[in-house]
Amino acid sequence: MIDDTALFAAIRRAWRAIDPAPAHLADAMIAAVATADLAREYALLSLIDSDATAAVRGDADMLTLQFSDGRTNMLVHVTPAERDACRLDGWVDGDVAEVRLIQDAGEHLADLEGGRFSFDGVPHGLSRLRVLLAAASEPDGATDLQTPRFEI
Incomplete structure (x- = not known):
């Protein structure tokens, strides 16, 4: 056998x-x-505005980032809020179902209002955003968009 x-x-x-x-x-x-899954895994990161050379606190502390996968665009503003924390506000031009902020400490679900989202009390550290769209912008487009990591 x-x-x-x-x-x-x-x-x-x-x-x-x-x-x-x-x-x-x-x-x-x-x-x-x-x-x-490259379109889903990573979006193109480009730094729009950050004036790190200013001598006074104010707008220089705000970081503005733009993410795009070629079909869906996202604009993100990070501003200092309270001690050792920031506020993150963002806008997505797609039909957003969910936005999550992913950090080593865990994940946070965003407050959504149309294409606008926000997170309060975000700790400093490496971060990534994951956006789940209700529908793809094109028939073969992705509905799950993740940004590369960025420092808050």
């Missing part, structure tokens, strides 16, 4: 002899899987 391991090995040898996989198949599949 043949055990399962030997039986599977014999079936594998038979299939490889009868119908071998194309030589480039494994590399093509790895590349396809790696790039399939």
Whole structure:
């Protein structure tokens, strides 16, 4: 009697002899899987305004960032609020269902009003925003947008 391991090995040898996989198949599949969710995983980050060289406190403490995946755009303002915390206000031009702020300390769900969202009492540290759209802006567009990490 043949055990399962030997039986599977014999079936594998038979299939490889009868119908071998194309030589480039494994590399093509790895590349396809790696790039399939790039629009969902990362948006393009560009710094719009930050005057870190100002000598007085005020607007210089505000950081403005813009994120885009080419279809959906997001504008984010980070301002100091209370000691060791900030306020984050943002706007998305898509039909937003949910916005989450992801930090090492945990996740926070945003207060939403149309395409506007906000977070109060945000601690300093590396952050990322995850936006879930109610519907994609295009038929093949993503409904889940995550920004790269940024420092608050």
